[in-house]
Amino acid sequence: MTDPTEDSVRSDVRAWLKDNWDPSLGLVEWRLKLCESGWGAPHWPRQWYGRDLPVKFNAIVDEEFARIGAIGVAKAGIRTLAAATILAHGTDLHKEKFLKRILTGEDTWCQLFSEPGSGSDMAGAVTRADKQGNKWIINGQKVWTTSAHKAHWGLLLARANWDVPKHKGLAYFILDMKQPGVQVHPLRQMNYHASFNQVFFTDAIVEPEFLVSDVGDGWTVATTTLMHERRGADGLRSWAQATDAKGRIYEEERAEIATTMEPYKWYPQRAGRVDLVVSRARETGKITDPVIRQEIARLLCMSKASEWTARRARAAQDQGRPQGPEGSLGKLASSNVARQAARVHTYLTGSDALLSGKDSPMDGVIAEILVSVPATSIAGGTDEIQRNIISERVLKMPKEPSVDTTKPFKDVPRNIVSS
Amino acid sequence: MKFSFTNEQEEFRSGVRRALEARSPTTEVRRLMATEAGFDRAGWKKLNQELGLTALLIPEAYDGAGFGFGELGIVLEEMGRNLLCAPFFSTAVLATTAILNAGTEEQKKALLPRIAAGEITATLAFSEESGLNDAASVTTTAATSGATWRLEGTKSFVLDGHTADLIVVLARRPGSKGDDGLSFFTVEGTAQGLERTLLKTMDETRKMARLTFNGVEARLLGTEGAAAAPFARTMQQIVVCLANEMVGGAERLREDALAYVKMRMQFGRSIASFQTTKNKAADMLVDVEMAKSAAYYAAAALDEGDDDLPAVASLAKATAAEAYLQTAIHAVQMHGGIGFTWDNDTHLWFKRAKSSEILFGDANHHRELMMRNWKH
Numbered sequence: 165m166t167d168p169t170e171d172s173v174r175s176d177v178r179a180w181l182k183d184n185w186d187p188s189l190g191l192v193e194w195r196l197k198l199c200e201s202g203w204g205a206p207h208w209p210r211q212w213y214g215r216d217l218p219v220k221f222n223a224i225v226d227e228e229f230a231r232i233g234a235i236g237v238a239k240a241g242i243r244t245l246a247a248a249t250i251l252a253h254g255t256d257l258h259k260e261k262f263l264k265r266i267l268t269g270e271d272t273w274c275q276l277f278s279e280p281g282s283g284s285d286m287a288g289a290v291t292r293a294d295k296q297g298n299k300w301i302i303n304g305q306k307v308w309t310t311s312a313h314k315a316h317w318g319l320l321l322a323r324a325n326w327d328v329p330k331h332k333g334l335a336y337f338i339l340d341m342k343q344p345g346v347q348v349h350p351l352r353q354m355n356y357h358a359s360f361n362q363v364f365f366t367d368a369i370v371e372p373e374f375l376v377s378d379v380g381d382g383w384t385v386a387t388t389t390l391m392h393e394r395r396g397a398d399g400l401r402s403w404a405q406a407t408d409a410k411g412r413i414y415e416e417e418r419a420e421i422a423t424t425m426e427p428y429k430w431y432p433q434r435a436g437r438v439d440l441v442v443s444r445a446r447e448t449g450k451i452t453d454p455v456i457r458q459e460i461a462r463l464l465c466m467s468k469a470s471e472w473t474a475r476r477a478r479a480a481q482d483q484g485r486p487q488g489p490e491g492s493l494g495k496l497a498s499s500n501v502a503r504q505a506a507r508v509h510t511y512l513t514g515s516d517a518l519l520s521g522k523d524s525p526m527d528g529v530i531a532e533i534l535v536s537v538p539a540t541s542i543a544g545g546t547d548e549i550q551r552n553i554i555s556e557r558v559l560k561m562p563k564e565p566s567v568d569t570t571k572p573f574k575d576v577p578r579n580i581v582s583s
Numbered sequence: 584m585k586f587s588f589t590n591e592q593e594e595f596r597s598g599v600r601r602a603l604e605a606r607s608p609t610t611e612v613r614r615l616m617a618t619e620a621g622f623d624r625a626g627w628k629k630l631n632q633e634l635g636l637t638a639l640l641i642p643e644a645y646d647g648a649g650f651g652f653g654e655l656g657i658v659l660e661e662m663g664r665n666l667l668c669a670p671f672f673s674t675a676v677l678a679t680t681a682i683l684n685a686g687t688e689e690q691k692k693a694l695l696p697r698i699a700a701g702e703i704t705a706t707l708a709f710s711e712e713s714g715l716n717d718a719a720s721v722t723t724t725a726a727t728s729g730a731t732w733r734l735e736g737t738k739s740f741v742l743d744g745h746t747a748d749l750i751v752v753l754a755r756r757p758g759s760k761g762d763d764g765l766s767f768f769t770v771e772g773t774a775q776g777l778e779r780t781l782l783k784t785m786d787e788t789r790k791m792a793r794l795t796f797n798g799v800e801a802r803l804l805g806t807e808g809a810a811a812a813p814f815a816r817t818m819q820q821i822v823v824c825l826a827n828e829m830v831g832g833a834e835r836l837r838e839d840a841l842a843y844v845k846m847r848m849q850f851g852r853s854i855a856s857f858q859t860t861k862n863k864a865a866d867m868l869v870d871v872e873m874a875k876s877a878a879y880y881a882a883a884a885l886d887e888g889d890d891d892l893p894a895v896a897s898l899a900k901a902t903a904a905e906a907y908l909q910t911a912i913h914a915v916q917m918h919g920g921i922g923f924t925w926d927n928d929t930h931l932w933f934k935r936a937k938s939s940e941i942l943f944g945d946a947n948h949h950r951e952l953m954m955r956n957w958k959h
Binding site: 457472480556561 | 584585586587841844845852853855856857858860861862864865866868869872873874875876877879880895898901902947950951953954957959
């Protein structure tokens with residue numbers, strides 16, 4: 165067999181779509197066909213619903229789907245991370261049981277990593293996994309869990325051994341979320357939304373076959389999940405654009421997108437809405453105020469330079485050059501932009517910035533910006549962690565001497581809670 | 584818009600960097616900055632002949648190399664990195680852009696080949712003692728009697744004005760105001776009635792002069808009374824060029840400060856292992872990379888004739904100004920006491936950061952210009 169080329173992939177997928185695409189099918193029915201043919205996840209192994217194609221051809225397959233308005237497999241949400249983790253570390257049983265229902269969108273997943281006591285220090289998790297008979301019994305609490313209230317399954321990082329250093333005592337499980345030992349409560353944020361959950365485990369049970377990693381390798385598996393989380397952020401944005409095409413399958417997809425995107429609806433405000441600034445300055449008449457003009461210009465400088473820095477990083481990548489430092493700075497730069505944008509929106513809005521909801525300008529959007537921006541410098545890696553990553557990985561500066569990586573985890577100090 | 588350098592451009596950069604590292608170590612910078620001329624004529628001629636630097640932007644029709652602002656930006660960035668003491672910015676940027684923007688075909692043919700060959704140094708005199716950078720603040724007058732023009736007035740902050748062989752001067756018709764009545768002229772550095780005074784500058788690597796014109800004979804460059812548009816174009820180009828020079832200096836400061844903290848031990852450990860130092864180093868990297876992106880974008884915008892240009896030029900200058908100075912402040916701080924000494928080289932770039940921040944308009948000035956020209 166000859167190696168696939170761009171042209172051969174394009175003509176193969178085109179021919180298959182011509183014979184099979186049928187918008188009158190149900191969403192799951194159609195996606196089952198995708199699983200059978202491998203065109204839903206062409207870079208996956210043939211044995212597991214893929215076609216063993218190099219990942220670079222995905223863009224061509226996506227183009228051909230988009231060209232005729234064909235719908236792809238369910239991609240958004242934590243299910244993508246689950247699939248990547250299971251493909252890399254799961255057993256055949258896991259692959260058999262979960263992968264197809266991930267692709268069809270029938271199962272929803274959540275990621276049970278962060279805890280109230282371990283945010284940036286995720287390897288410091290204290291949710292317990294104790295073996296009783298051949299089952300694992302889970303006790304503890306997770307937090308910042310997107311979609312936990314809807315999820316069928318959870319990717320769980322828990323401590324199974326307290327007598328070894330922290331990274332060594334973790335195990336990685338697939339947890340059935342629909343059981344009495346799992347309780348999910350919404351977590352209300354300072355901007356009134358509740359996009360995340362707190363998950364409480366009281367003697368929740370994991371069957372032995374749902375252990376993904378041996379005890380001690382949980383951290384390695386979690387690293388795989390996190391790596392895909394970072395890559396997935398871009399995919400989510402491009403996927404989540406529903407079409408207004410008519411037909412049953414499109415309606416089902418629209419409903420799926422609406423559910424998946426619900427937690428993210430305030431995210432544009434979180435980034436500061438730089439796009440609104442100049443028009444708001446004109447509408448409010450503040451565009452003539454020399455002090456405010458300076459602040460707007462500062463914001464535009466930061467926002468444009470940050471956009472161009474991302475373009476430089478992409479251009480270097482497209483040319484196959486090793487990534488320069490410009491590729492690691494986006495997260496930190498976006499915090500700076502968001503903060504300056506919130507400052508400018510406050511100046512532009514004046515006293516009306518005291519108001520909230522319908523009484524605030526633009527039907528509450530301005531108020532929502534002001535109370536959502538603080539999330540930018542925390543979510544997905546705090547500014548402090550970003551600076552550590554930049555200084556250690558890019559600038560090769562030494563790590564701070566660590567006090568918790570060699571001693572048994574049970575001897576590591578934890579949060580001081582006053583009685 | 585182009586967002587990366589080609590392999591040829593990267594090779595060009597390496598070549599320029601190697602040459603400048605050999606020619607302009609800080610010992611040489613310190614030697615030259617202490618001289619009145621501020622550069623060594625023979626050494627500069629040799630370097631320029633080897634690399635053909637002053638010919639870069641000049642079209643082939645005038646014996647130049649016909650490259651764009653992308654390539655010029657690379658050279659300037661490398662010069663900013665090495666603090667080259669030479670009349671390059673004055674000759675190859677200021678005078679060259681003014682002549683290209685304003686001169687007639689005949690004048691370009693007469694003047695540019697000599698610049699391209701490195702035979703003469705040149706500069707542009709527009710600022711006066713007010714220190715302002717806009718056309719309206721020009722008070723130097725040019726009066727004509729027959730075919731002869733004579734200049735009256737004082738120019739100041741003129742880069743390499745005390746040594747330039749050729750001076751392009753912005754002057755106005757007596758009684759005219761604002762953008763009206765402005766013309767460019769050329770004057771020989773040795774002209775009768777021209778008094779050149781070297782100014783004592785805070786940044787000794789960047790020499791400036793006050794030029795007093797007492798009825799100095801001058802030649803009109805381009806069309807009489809129509810210099811406002813070419814001057815505006817020239818200003819855009821020179822601030823983009825300066826921004827590119829600035830990011831080279833900022834990156835050098837950042838690298839040197841990083842190397843220093845990695846070597847320095849206190850309290851029994853590398854000071855580079857303290858988070859307070861690491862946070863600063865990370866922020867410096869963000870500042871410098873953002874400023875580089877803006878400077879590169881603006882240079883590409885000049886080459887591609889981008890519509891957003893006036894705004895983008897000011898954006899690049901304002902961004903570079905803040906980034907360079909902030910990097911310099913951090914760099915001194917990261918060196919600690921030694922960073923405040925004369926013998927340590929940090930102050931050479933600190934002062935260059937300060938002079939570049941102000942030259943051709945500070946960040947506030949350019950943010951305001953940017954807002955006036957913002958189209959979106």
